[in-house]
C-alpha cells in the first residue's frame with residue numbers, strides 16, 4: 656500500500672472515534688514516530704510503498720488506538736517542555752498544563768541561587784527533570800510511592816541527562832518525612848480527582864492510566880494538600896514557596912487551606928482559563 660493510501664485509511668479509521676482535529680494530530684504523530692514519515696514526505700513521495708513489516712506494525716498500532724490506548728503509550732513517549740519522556744501504563748502521561756506548573760516554579764526560584772526543590776509524585780519525572788535541565792544549579796529530590804513509576808522516571812533522568820534524586824517513599828506516611836530535607840520550593844501535581852468522577856473521564860484515561868496517579872477518596876479530596884501543608888510547616892524554608900497543580904473545583908479550597916496554616920496564597924488559572932494552580936508563600 657502507498658503511504659498516502661495508508662495515511663488516509665488510518666485517519667478515517669480514527670475519525671470514527673476521535674474528534675477530527677485530534678485524529679489528524681494522532682495520525683501525524685503515529686506516522687512520524689512509527690514509520691519516520693513526515694507530512695512533507697506525504698507530499699514529496701506519496702506513492703512510496705510501505706514494506707510488509709511497516710504495514711503490520713501500522714495495523715497493530717492502529718488497532719491499539721482503536722482500543723482507546725493513548726497515542727503517547729502507543730509510541731512510548733510524550734513531549735514535555737521540549738524533552739521526550741518515556742511513558743508506559745505505570746505513569747501519568749505528562750499534561751500541557753503541567754508545563755505551566757514548571758514555569759511557575761521557575762518564577763519562584765528566579766532570585767534564589769542553587770534552589771533546593773522537592774517534587775511530590777514523580778510519575779514520569781517530567782517536572783523535576785525538565786526543571787533540572789532548564790535550571791542546572793538547582794538541587795532536586797522527587798518522591799513517588801510507585802516503584803514502577805520510579806523505574807521510568809530514573810530511565811528518563813538518564814536518557815535526558817539530568818541528575819534528579821529519585822526516592823521511593825509514601826508521602827502520606829508522616830513518619831518518613833524526617834528522611835527528607837528542608838527546601839526552598841515544594842512542587843507537586845498530586846492525585847486530585849475524586850473517585851466519583853471516574854465515570855465522567857475519557858476511556859483512554861480510565862483504561863490506561865494508573866489509578867494511583869489520578870484518584871483520591873471522595874470523602875477526602877484535599878488529602879494530599881492537607882499533608883503538603885503540614886509537611887511544608889516543617890520542611891519549607893521561611894519565605895519558601897509551595898506550588899501545586901489542583902482540580903479546578905478545589906483550587907479555592909486548597910488556597911484557603913494554606914491561608915489557614917499561615918501562608919499567603921493565590922489561585923492561578925491555566926492556559927485553558929481553569930483554576931489550576933495554587934501558589935503559597937510561607938511568611939513565618
Ligand SMILES: C[S@@+](CC[C@H](N)C(=O)[O-])C[C@H]1O[C@@H](n2cnc3c(N)ncnc32)[C@H](O)[C@@H]1O
Pocket residue numbers: 746747748749750753775776777778779780781782798799800801804824825826827844845846847867868869
Ligand atoms: C498526578 S500524578 C503526577 C505525575 C507527574 N508529576 C506529572 O505531573 O505528570 C501523581 C503521582 O503521585 C504518585 N503518588 C500517589 N500516591 C502517592 C503517595 N502516597 N506518595 C508518593 N507519591 C504518590 C503517583 O504514583 C503518581 O506518579
